[in-house]
Amino acid sequence: MRVVLVLVLLLAIVSVAASAQPGVTLQLFQFRPAQLEVKAGTRVTWTNQDDIEHTVTAGTPERRDGRFDTRLPAKGATATVEFKEPGVYPYFCDRHQSMRGEIRVR
Ligand SMILES: [Cu+2]
Numbered sequence: 001m002r003v004v005l006v007l008v009l010l011l012a013i014v015s016v017a018a019s020a021q022p023g024v025t026l027q028l029f030q031f032r033p034a035q036l037e038v039k040a041g042t043r044v045t046w047t048n049q050d051d052i053e054h055t056v057t058a059g060t061p062e063r064r065d066g067r068f069d070t071r072l073p074a075k076g077a078t079a080t081v082e083f084k085e086p087g088v089y090p091y092f093c094d095r096h097q098s099m100r101g102e103i104r105v106r
Pocket residue numbers: 029053054055093094095096099
């Protein structure tokens with residue numbers, strides 16, 4: 001009985017790990033984590049946890065680079081971007097330009 005329970009728990013952990021995607025949460029006017037490092041080819045998902053609209057806009061307010069620009073209109077909204085090429089990808093929120101983040105792709 002105990003062995004079965006352990007097996008079930010192990011399977012549950014494995015399936016969570018397999019489906020886990022690296023992610024950034026938008027909460028209290030911050031990207032968390034503000035800096036995220038991933039491997040090339042990774043899909044990164046942003047999730048809005050605030051009750052107001054944020055955006056995930058590539059570049060900086062001074063220099064947008066146009067790679068991605070997505071609105072997250074309300075709590076629970078998500079956006080996913082695939083990062084194929086290694087590099088450093090800064091981004092910000094176009095409605096609150098002090099909100100800054102960075103994806104580092106290895
Ligand atoms: Cu915002």
